Amino acid sequence: MRRIAKEEINELSEFLVEQFFENDQYQLMAKGIETQKAKRVAKEVFYVQLAYLYKHGDIFVVDSKARPNISGTIIGIDRSKFTAFASLYLLVHEAKKALQLLSKEELRLLIRNTKAVNEIQDAKWPKKYCKDEPYYFNLFAIAEESRGKGLCREMLENMFAFVKTLNRATIVLETQAEKNVPIYEHFGFTLVETVQTKDAALTEYRMIKTF
Numbered sequence: 001m002r003r004i005a006k007e008e009i010n011e012l013s014e015f016l017v018e019q020f021f022e023n024d025q026y027q028l029m030a031k032g033i034e035t036q037k038a039k040r041v042a043k044e045v046f047y048v049q050l051a052y053l054y055k056h057g058d059i060f061v062v063d064s065k066a067r068p069n070i071s072g073t074i075i076g077i078d079r080s081k082f083t084a085f086a087s088l089y090l091l092v093h094e095a096k097k098a099l100q101l102l103s104k105e106e107l108r109l110l111i112r113n114t115k116a117v118n119e120i121q122d123a124k125w126p127k128k129y130c131k132d133e134p135y136y137f138n139l140f141a142i143a144e145e146s147r148g149k150g151l152c153r154e155m156l157e158n159m160f161a162f163v164k165t166l167n168r169a170t171i172v173l174e175t176q177a178e179k180n181v182p183i184y185e186h187f188g189f190t191l192v193e194t195v196q197t198k199d200a201a202l203t204e205y206r207m208i209k210t211f
């Protein structure tokens with residue numbers, strides 16, 4: 001596992017689209033928008049987010065023989081450096097280049113869909129459980145062809161060791177995939193909250209690990 005190079009941010013944004021676009025959250029955001037346009041917007045949004053996290057957070061990637069490029073990533077940030085910039089709503093509006101690809105109707109749909117997603121976005125929830133600022137796991141992904149080979153354990157354990165060097169006693173994360181909950185529980189996380197959008201189209205699972 002290594003820190004990403006600045007020139008790899010574009011490649012990583014493509015990797016994240018590949019890994020996350022079919023997830024419920026991004027499908028909800030893309031609802032009613034032509035798929036290829038929605039993917040291009042998602043790539044730009046990821047790029048903006050990654051550019052911010054490259055400066056203020058920690059982006060680690062892994063390479064493997066299973067694929068020629070990035071095969072996994074784990075991204076985090078000290079919560080004391082986490083700002084409103086990271087909200088999905090603001091990220092979408094920062095990605096002006098991609099938004100120009102959309103028609104006015106598609107743009108209205110994207111804004112409406114993003115507001116629906118924001119129903120479960122709450123940057124303050126960890127304060128209910130953490131006395132000090134925790135470390136925040138922003139994204140974690142492993143390419144399908146690289147799974148089942150111990151890479152998940154390797155990456156998480158390396159990240160835990162890294163967080164300890166920052167003198168942080170707690171890690172927090174959110175996942176919208178119920179199947180991920182037992183995986184994180186296996187590595188010491190505890191599910192503390194579950195929230196849903198008003199129409200129950202999207203569920204967020206909030207988890208905490210204390211050293």
